[in-house]
Amino acid sequence: MTRINIIVPRRNVRRWQIMTGERLAAAGHDVHLIAGPGCHVPFLMDFMLKFGTAVTGLSGPRLHDRIDHVAFSKPGPADISIDLTAGAAGLSPPALRLVFNTNTSFTGLVEAAARDQLPDLQILLAGKPVAEARPMIDNRASLAHGVEDILARAVSLVATTTQRVIDGPLMPLDAAPIQPAKDPALPHAFITASLPKMGREFLRRLTHRQAHWRTGYRFLDGDGVAETGDLSGENWITLPDDGSRFYADPFAFEKDGKHYIFLEDLPHATGKAVISVSTLDANGVAGAPRPVLEEPHHLSYPQVFARDGAIWMLPESSTANQLVLYRASRFPDKWARHSVLIDGPALSDATLLEHEGAFWLFATDRDGAGSTSDMLVVYYADNLEGPWMAHPANPIMIDRRGARPGGAFIRRDGRILLPVQDGTNGYGGGLGLSELRHLDRTKVDLAPPRPILAEGFWPYPMIHTLNRAGRLEVTDGIAQVRKKRSRASSGV
Numbered sequence: 001m002t003r004i005n006i007i008v009p010r011r012n013v014r015r016w017q018i019m020t021g022e023r024l025a026a027a028g029h030d031v032h033l034i035a036g037p038g039c040h041v042p043f044l045m046d047f048m049l050k051f052g053t054a055v056t057g058l059s060g061p062r063l064h065d066r067i068d069h070v071a072f073s074k075p076g077p078a079d080i081s082i083d084l085t086a087g088a089a090g091l092s093p094p095a096l097r098l099v100f101n102t103n104t105s106f107t108g109l110v111e112a113a114a115r116d117q118l119p120d121l122q123i124l125l126a127g128k129p130v131a132e133a134r135p136m137i138d139n140r141a142s143l144a145h146g147v148e149d150i151l152a153r154a155v156s157l158v159a160t161t162t163q164r165v166i167d168g169p170l171m172p173l174d175a176a177p178i179q180p181a182k183d184p185a186l187p188h189a190f191i192t193a194s195l196p197k198m199g200r201e202f203l204r205r206l207t208h209r210q211a212h213w214r215t216g217y218r219f220l221d222g223d224g225v226a227e228t229g230d231l232s233g234e235n236w237i238t239l240p241d242d243g244s245r246f247y248a249d250p251f252a253f254e255k256d257g258k259h260y261i262f263l264e265d266l267p268h269a270t271g272k273a274v275i276s277v278s279t280l281d282a283n284g285v286a287g288a289p290r291p292v293l294e295e296p297h298h299l300s301y302p303q304v305f306a307r308d309g310a311i312w313m314l315p316e317s318s319t320a321n322q323l324v325l326y327r328a329s330r331f332p333d334k335w336a337r338h339s340v341l342i343d344g345p346a347l348s349d350a351t352l353l354e355h356e357g358a359f360w361l362f363a364t365d366r367d368g369a370g371s372t373s374d375m376l377v378v379y380y381a382d383n384l385e386g387p388w389m390a391h392p393a394n395p396i397m398i399d400r401r402g403a404r405p406g407g408a409f410i411r412r413d414g415r416i417l418l419p420v421q422d423g424t425n426g427y428g429g430g431l432g433l434s435e436l437r438h439l440d441r442t443k444v445d446l447a448p449p450r451p452i453l454a455e456g457f458w459p460y461p462m463i464h465t466l467n468r469a470g471r472l473e474v475t476d477g478i479a480q481v482r483k484k485r486s487r488a489s490s491g492v
Contacts, residue, residue: 002166003030005078007088009039013070014106016063016151017084023159029166032073036088045110052144055198062144063151063369064110080165082158094165097124098158100150101178113137113146115193118400118424120178121154123161128172131161133398136374136423141201152370153398160395211428212481213248215239215263216458219284219471225452226410226417226433226468231475232456239278239286243484244268247276247289248476249301251408252469253332255311259472260332262313264300265289275302275315277332280472292333293326301349301465303408307384312338318346318372323361325384339385348372351405351418355439359384362418364404365395373423376403378444393444400424402449406431407466419466420449428464428478430454 004024008017018033025031049064081088081095088097100109101120112119123131135153139145164170216236225231239247239261249264258279265276276289293299293315301316311328313335323342326335342350342361350363361379366372375398378391397403400423407419415435422430432449439445454461460477467474 001028001030002080003032003076003078004162005032005034005073005075005081005091007034007036007081007083007085007091008070009037009085010035012039012106013067014063014151015061015065015067016155018067018070019063020082020084020155020158023155024162027159027163032076032078033070034075035070035072036083036085039085039106045107048110048114049144049147052142052198055202056139056142056144058142058144058148062148063155064144064147080162082162084158094125096130096158096162096165098122098154099124099178109150110143110147113150114143116140116197119150121150121157121398122175122178123157124177125165125170125172127177129175129177130170130172131157131164132173132175133157134374134400135398136371136400136403136427138371138373138423138427140426141197143198149370149374152367153374156367156370156375156395157398207482209243209246209268209481209483211246212243212268212479213246213264213428213476214241214460214479215247215250215261215474215476216460217250217252217261217280217286217472217474220473221471224468224473225466225475226412226419229433229450230453230455231458231463234457236456236458236475237286238459239263239289243481249316249465250474250476251302251304251467252472252474253304253311254469254472255306255331259284259469260304261286261289261472261474262292262302262304262332263289263476264302265291266300272298273300275299275313275335279332290333293335295320303350303352305352305408312384314341314350314352316347316349318348318366321346323347323350323363341381341386342379342388345377346372347377349405349421351408353409353416353436353439355416358382358441360439361388362405367395371400371423373404373421373427374398374400376446380441391444392442396444396446402432402434402446406464409436410468418446419452420446421464422449422451425462428462431463431466 021031081091083097121133122129137146220234245267253260261278264273266273274291275293278286278289297320303314313326325338327338346366347363353360365377376396377394379388381388402420404421406421410417431452434449435447437445462478
């Protein structure tokens, strides 16, 4: 059994530091919390977090919560030491040290989040980076939510990196150690950045939908977005909606010369989506979407494909912690559950690829907390129905810029491209194309994404899905839609 010493602050220990130890203990290691240098936390910082938690309704135990009673162990020899204070000295090797580019201290991390500074994380071994992460912040208007997202991926990064050190030699990254910022200025950041940002978002949500997606489609004979890298070209047609629901995650499908758009159909009143289909007529005009698949839980991202003489759908059902394969019993409007491919993790936007005689699924895993958009995992199987195995290199990356798939794989000129969501500017902030450079059961290598430019006749530049079937290409984008006033409130 591997003994692991985790150095945490003597004062002001936080729940995320305790959870890191619990994750490693659950993996079968002998974990000891060691009191390290004290951590001074200004009163204002905890006030900021508590205020943000109350205003935005962040319920349950939080990763930033202070833990007042900690059972420290006496310092002793360890197989691995992990410094979560970024200030412990005299650690016997191998010693891992977690650092943030925002500041080595927890206070500095909160101050940077208040200023809307996106975090980078690294783990140093003998002063050299061996792992890194770029966490996604889903709710950029909420300081408390942002800090939670960052800390959740800090736990993920430390736990997975420690296991990799235990399993074998870990080579340094081809990257320089990040240089933390200095001199946090909490009052200034809170007053000039965090509070105004929260206030603007509060006022916006009084009159506008929090998020309202619209789906666009077009027919074209030549190059599409995958080839040009932008949305220019033939005019996009917006699938109309009445403002009470949105249509997102479109997947195009062609059968017997007819075209279909499968999509997420979410009524704002319920907040729970179903899968609907729009059938295009002979003139290329899309009909009103009609529901074809509903479950007690939320459904989205309906990847539809043909194989073995049948038509299949693989929608996202992360809120049910299952990835379920459906088969069309009467295309396009009758679907039956066929099998559960993966049971347990909350996988988002699982995207299927058949490659070199095997089946592969690329998805993001929330890993229990934090964003659903920044931690890429891969599964493989010899058959579509499974059994599906987690890739030994999981997580493949923790990166807001390209971890979450945004559409089906694209094959062009011997290359395999994956549309990926770019969360740098928030959820739905953009889309890129990553080339799959290597894929086998020991290694997954995706190239850095090439951004898709929001140019041309599509009016919604914040996109997060791209698909094509034959001549039909589809995408989606966020629209600013005002809430409708009720008849009573309008005096009618």
